[in-house]
Amino acid sequence: MTTDTLLTVDDLVVEYPGKAMFAKPFRVLHGVSIEIGAGQTLGLVGESGSGKTTLGRAVLGLAPVTQGTITFDGQDISHASRKDRRALSRHLQVVFQDPYTSLNPSLTVGDILAEPLGIQGITGTEARARVKELLDRVHLPQDAMSRVPREFSGGQRQRVAIARALALRPKLIVCDEPVSALDLSTQARVLDLLLEIQQTTGVSYLFVSHDLDVVRHVSHRVAVMYQGEIVEQGEARHVTEKPDHPYTQRLLLASPVPDPDRQAAKREARRAHAAAQAA
Amino acid sequence: MTDSTSSPRVDGGTAPAAAAPSGQSGHVLRSSPLRRLLKSPTGLIALVILAGVVLMALLAPLLTSQDPNHADLTAVLLPPGGDHLLGTDSAGRDIWARLVFGSRLTLAAAAVAAVVAIAIGLPSGLVAGYYGGIFDGVANWSTNVLMSLPAIIVLLAVRAAVGPSVWISMVIFGVLLSPGYYRLTRTAVQSVRNELYVDAARVSGLSDGRIISRHVLSVVRAPIIIQTAIVAGLSITVASSLDFLGLGDPTVPTWGVMVSDGFKNIYRQPISLLWSSLAITLVIGGFVLLGNALRDSLEDLEKTKEKRAKPAGGRRARPVAVEVGTEHHLLKVTDLQVAYPQPRGGRKVVVDGVSFHVDRDEVVGIVGESGSGKSQTAFSILGLLPDNAILTRGAIQFDGAYTVAPGEDHVTQSRLAPLRGKRIGYIPQEPMSNLDPAFTIGAQLSRPMVTVMGLSKKAAKQRALQLLASVGIPDPNRTYHAYPHEVSGGMAQRVLIAGAISCEPDLIIADEPTTALDVTVQAEVLDVMRELQQRLKIGIIIVTHNFGVVADMCDRVLVMQDGSLVETGAVRQILHAPQHPYTRMLLSSMLEGKTPMTHLLADSTAGSDR
């Protein structure tokens, strides 16, 4: 795995300045280390406020790196300038959680998809052709180009967001809760699409989610975050089925299953686990 | 810095979303704000007035043959008529000519103030809002200085220092108005700065300048236009007030100068005051109307309401006996249909022909995706649908009496209000937004017990503390005295559950009660609900999209799609042997038990996410 490591985060600390003038800075990440190999998916799971989104944002340059390093494709990007970022954006892209706010409501889908191309100097017919290709790629109709996000459903918007991320054929896409806001069936379709894209393009994902089931389904490796630290990291199957850390165990046991009898059993297991932890 | 796992599912069943379906249908006509503006009567009136004045200014020489500055000693303060359409002023000048030519300067003066205010306020607001930091601090402080300056004194002092001039006054006034733009822009930019699409643009490497011009400006544009309409009106008011006080530039014909002249001669020729006052009032009114209409057309939030015929036979609906043999059901919904009037006419049906019942000591789950009408059904039972909702069909009976009788098109609050809290409890989806941030948890919890159950304050507090303990809150006393923002989401949801059962209702309606919670918290909250249900033997309706929750809680399940009930049955029957293809599709979308990295759906290549 180390041979073709794409992203390495080493001992990352992120702090936000305090609200008041001399308040102590607020530390969100306490020395986090992860690795993602080329063509691989790292699932990052944790509850709200655990810092998993911040980790993704730090990789994207949207959160301040206080300490530690982020290495992407052999290059230290911990403090990349806006200019470096522009070059980097070819290889590093993002899909956000909320498909309703991640697309500018006043731009057409065509403009949204052409934007990253334009930054890299791809314009005119070439860009138009690429946009068409992208729409195909995410299974959206060609006439979507001239429409605005408001006219699409949540799932379709998320497809647009994915298409935007794919525009420059990146090596890594940070997926920040990409299906959390979607209906069950839509979630399934979007996950299918993400898997399909990985299989055909070999892109890597940093897949952030609070849902262990989702993470298990798409990840090669899984990291579990709890209160700004990674408490467990390893092969997806291992972490999501036989976790070592009590928190991951708790997470696993808390997720309900669609079967009354198995759920009743799981409930009992959870209670037993809780009692054991308390003891 | 915030993980947003708890973000609500979009269209998780809140009423406005159901009433405004544009996000879902995928086939909404795009109507530009301008077109909407033209369609609203106020907008049209405003545009007609303003266009008229602009035309008047442009075509001034064509509209009158008189020289607005020609004084005639022998024709002073003439009444309207003859050579002078609107009469003459105190220097024998033609009022109509002055009105026509005055519109040029009046509008230009307003434009100067607006342009200066925008030129200062907009860029500084953009920079301060986008970058924050020191510039933001300095700009905010300067804004405070500007806003505490007494405008009239500044205008007077500047006038004294540099001489009287409409333009300088308006430039200064523009400076004084710039904080309005600054604040507006800054707030708008700050809200946009944290939008995900701006983050996406940053990730794409878009420069700040491009981000501002491409993503930020488009959002600020609308409020700026509205503010400009207001500022234009204000400038005219201030300019004419200065003239009225005799502090303008009298050598040029502006409407303010004309009012001033008219006011001085109010006893000699009152009508000479009329025209310019009227013109000023009309134009300011035009700007005010334009601002209002623009706001309306941009927000487009106005709920569409249908004129409803008053129910025949008086307001008070007579109680109707329920169908024989159904009295024993705790709740029975019969053929319920709920619709919303649409802005472009017609109605959108969100609940269509739904029938089901709930008995005592029974937990019924309503499952469906967003827009399936499950929350609308729940709110119909509570009688808490938005004002513009119409019950087009059906009936609801509770404990053997109709709350909505057949043939009634709206909820009779006098029937439902006494039931709410006392007989029917409600657990909402979002814990935080459903507690009043201004009151302590204890106050919100004990108040219904005082008003509904008639407990004394002391007894209510006692009981509230017990309830808090019973929903698993470790330190009830602390939580009792805490404000909502001082407790976690999970705790807040427990508080809401405690509130729902506080008056010992027979039926609880839980609308996605755990959707906003972390999965570990969800498990605990469900434990609390189950334990309470078993202890109190109450009926519960759980609205959810999560089959895990259904499996955990429910005895029976209703599956809804597009407002209709597609399948009902016992929980095991539905989960083990679903009949309807939609139910099957939903269940197959579940990830639990699936092989990782495989396709979940056969037809997932079709881009037809609903």
Added chain:
Amino acid sequence: MKSRTPFAAAGLASVVALTLAACASGGGTTPSDSSSAPAGGGSDRGGTLTLGILQEPQSWDPAQAHVGHRLQPFQLAYDSLILREPDGTLAPMLATDWSYTDDAKTVLELNLRTDVTFSDGAPFNADAVVANIEHFKTDNGPQAGMATAIDSVTAVDADTVDITLSEPDPAMEYYLSQALGLMGSPDSLGTDAMDRLPVGTGPYTMVADKSVVGSQYVFVARDGYWNPDLQKWDEIDLKLLPDVTARVNALVTGEVDATLLDGTTFQQAEGAGKTLLEYATDWQGLLLFDRDGTLNPALKDVRVRQAINYAFDRKNLLAQLGGGKGEVTSQVFGPDSSAYVPELDTYYTYDPAKAKQLLADAGYANGLTIEMPLFTPGGETILTFVAQQLADVGITVKQTQVPIADYQGELGKGNFAAAWFSLFQGPTWVAYQQLLSDTTLYNPFKSTSPEIQAAAQALRTNGDDAEAAQALNRYVTENAWFAPWFRPSQLYYYDASKVAVVAQVQMAVPSIYNYSPVS
């Protein structure tokens, strides 16, 4: 009266406006129709008189006293050495008699009353007079110019004072009936307390706790006042109403009993049945300062100045600016002065053709431009007419705005070749001093001529030398040093059911002694 129109109607700034127009002081000796002398008999004292005043005193120190309508409030609390009757004749007051003791008229001796005390109990005597006049010379009040000729003041004995002049001043006795003659208590002179509370020998005393700066002043009759004939009211309230609209409203609704109105408002008072007291104190028109062509060479040519005079339709200007009340004129000296020549009132007539011809003769057939100040607020209508009438004969007026507060200052600085103004018509010597002397504000270019010098020399020793005075008048009129339009009437309205009022010659409002109750 229209002299007030632009100012008084201007609302806000009329306070300042009246400073400008406050030139109606007085000093003439020509008798006017004083059918009922107010200082006479009527001992029926009683009631409260409420007057709407235009301006409040800046300070109640007598050395800071002003003229005209701004002298009136001082008369409540202070007596003057000499009393000026409504017709302008001088009568004994605190001084029982006075005379020059030398032929050169440089030593004026006054004999004083001995039975008068100040309201703080101090006795009035020669020392008090000396203290007051010396204080007046040093306190730099608005009328300090009245004392410039005074060399020294000495107390001859307890009730006799000699005023020694450095050169004869024919107006000195008049001055002693005005600001210079007001006597304040020596102990209070120059103190801060006196700025706010007058201490004099006058018929009334101010009630401090009912008086509010900027609003109103309440005076009550002083017990034991030495001359009950001048003390006709139990109480006199002055309400400060700078705005003419406010004044007419107050008069109509009975909130004040008498006040000064203007051409835009008097109709309202007539309609409400108020009574008019009409008298003229001012002349109005253009001052053509630049007779030497310093600033505008065209004005050096007498034909240009005459053309300007022929360009004005005086009758219609009076009708529009003065409500038709007053008389047109071409001379700056008033009927009450020795310089007055009746036929000069019609020396210039409205004759645009002649004006154009004169301009053509002077080489300005293609027109010329004159810059004039437009004071704001208030001067808008006037300057519109000036510009229009001159434009009709080919003269373009460039209007430059000057805030009304700075108007006089700007004129005095010589920044304008010509300007509109309204000035009072005093006695000949006073008028000469104001219009033609080389120290006055209104002669910024210090223009003069041998003829004027000669007349001035004759007038210095005898202010009422009619021959010299009329020669002077003829000279400035024929040579068009000014372009006078008319003498507007003051429009003073009062409630005749409550008060009887007699006009005071050469004063913008009547003296306080001229109001008597109607029983």
Added chain:
Amino acid sequence: MLTMILRRLASGVAVLIVVAVLTFVLLNLSAGNVARNILGDQATPDAVAAKNAELGLDQPVLTRLGDWLSGAVHLDFGKSFFTNEPVFTAIGSRLPVTLAMVIASILLIAVFATLLGMLAAVRRGWVDSAVQVLAIVGNSIPGFVIGVLLVWLLAITWQVFNAVSNISPGSGVQTWVGSLTLPVIALVINGLASAAQQIRSAFIRQLDQDYVRTLRSRGISEREILFKHVLRSAAPAGLTVLSLQFIGLLGGVVIIESIFAIPGMGRLAVDATTKGDLPIVMGVVIYTVVVVIVVNLIVDIINGWLNPKVRVS
């Protein structure tokens, strides 16, 4: 909370100093003819020069500014150039008039705007339309037109009120109230409609909140929801609207004072600026800024008290 107040006060003092310096310099650019204005047309140039020296106007601006500031620190704002009245007294005698008028107006606006806004938000329908129309009309007619109309109708034509509100302190409460009625009506008409409209939208925003539905589901009466919960949550927005109106009234009152001949702060300010009475103008500026700072501070404190989040932290 206390730190918030202290911080706001410190910032307020800084604002005060900057505004004072700016105004002082600005005014001094135009102070050329003050001595002449004081003395009038008959004063000799020597007398004018003497007056200039007496007033210190022959000193450089910075020297004068220094003198003024050192006086101001000791709360000595000097005397009026024109009336010799100490600035403190001059403002003190006019302050009650203006403040009485402005406060009475703002209280009436607050009460009626809240009632109207609430009614419009809750009832919608014709009440709502009426408030909207009222707001448009109220916003469209300039204040001086309303004032002039009122004088013309109520005082001159019908003679219901005094046209002129010249107030004397000795004249009893009744006269005082009577004379202020008309100006206050004019101010209220001008401010009420827009305040009602904004309070209406604040109410509508609050009524749309989730917790309102939850309160209803608990069986709490509509009246209690409205007056206890919604009113309280809408109050900060309403207070902000009213505080802005208050500040606006302080400036706008000059026109009303002019029409009704009321000897208040506005007229004092305009007269003093026109005449070049620097000490008075500076006094008025300081007073206005202090009032603005105090009003904002009070609003912040009340808002903090209404909002538990701020209160606790």
